[in-house]
Amino acid sequence: MxxxxxxxxxxxxxxGCSTTVPVTAKFPEAPEILLVECDKLDKIGKDKVYFSExxxxxxxxxxxxxxxxxxxAAWKEWYHKQxxxxxxxxx
Amino acid sequence: MWIINWLPExxxxxxxxxxxxxxxxxxxxxxxPFVSKYKLPIQIISLLLLSLGVYxxxxxxxxxxxxxxxxxxxxxVAAAQAESQKTNVQIVEKIVTEKEYIKVKGxxxxxxxxxxxxxxxxxxxxxxxxxxxxxMSAGNEAPPEAPKTEGETK
Numbered sequence: 270m271x272x273x274x275x276x277x278x279x280x281x282x283x284x285g286c287s288t289t290v291p292v293t294a295k296f297p298e299a300p301e302i303l304l305v306e307c308d309k310l311d312k313i314g315k316d317k318v319y320f321s322e323x324x325x326x327x328x329x330x331x332x333x334x335x336x337x338x339x340x341x342a343a344w345k346e347w348y349h350k351q352x353x354x355x356x357x358x359x360x
Numbered sequence: 361m362w363i364i365n366w367l368p369e370x371x372x373x374x375x376x377x378x379x380x381x382x383x384x385x386x387x388x389x390x391x392x393p394f395v396s397k398y399k400l401p402i403q404i405i406s407l408l409l410l411s412l413g414v415y416x417x418x419x420x421x422x423x424x425x426x427x428x429x430x431x432x433x434x435x436x437v438a439a440a441q442a443e444s445q446k447t448n449v450q451i452v453e454k455i456v457t458e459k460e461y462i463k464v465k466g467x468x469x470x471x472x473x474x475x476x477x478x479x480x481x482x483x484x485x486x487x488x489x490x491x492x493x494x495x496m497s498a499g500n501e502a503p504p505e506a507p508k509t510e511g512e513t514k
Contacts, residue, residue: 312498358436
């Protein structure tokens with residue numbers, strides 16, 4: 270009887286060991302297009318150049334800036350939207 | 361609770377039921393000859409079974425609650441993944457369109473330069489230092505140190 274009692278107590282005690290597996294949300298991967306690095310700015314690279322050629326290089330560099338700025342803005346938008354979605358799950 | 365995962369559900373209910381029946385038999389049906397002969401062991405064993413049964417039933421209820429929460433969480437995660445994917449597509453489409461616009465606008469400015477500015481090429485020379493300054497700026501390089509004046513060298 271004593272042994273049975275001890276067995277029952279041990280069984281009840283051991284039954285309390287929990288093995289719950291939590292469900293976790295994974296933060297998403299960023300799209301490839303946002304991971305591309307910004308282009309390096311162009312140099313003239315020669316001593317003599319026509320004014321129009323010089324200006325074309327400058328305009329090209331401004332263009333590269335605008336591309337990079339747009340990508341940076343997209344990055345920010347992506348992060349804020351994804352964070353909002355991610356936070357909604359963990360609430 | 362590992363024991364809940366290991367024991368079939370009906371065994372838990374059986375333990376609980378045996379505990380109830382045994383307790384009733386041990387404490388109420390003492391007038392039955394067989395019960396009255398083993399009254400004390402029946403009482404002790406049935407009380408133990410009842411305690412274990414109540415404990416395990418509680419565990420089962422808790423497990424069911426957890427399973428429901430896990431299912432809810434899984435549904436939430438799946439919905440979030442779908443929404444996240446949709447957002448990704450929207451942002452990619454937006455950036456691709458925007459980059460295309462920037463490219464087109466840049467090309468139009470270059471066309472404008474060819475049409476309107478090229479005529480000034482012959483009477484507008486660019487000094488070499490201006491080109492150097494542009495290139496240093498484009499490459500994020502520092503300009504060479506300015507030569508020191510006489511006052512500074514003394």
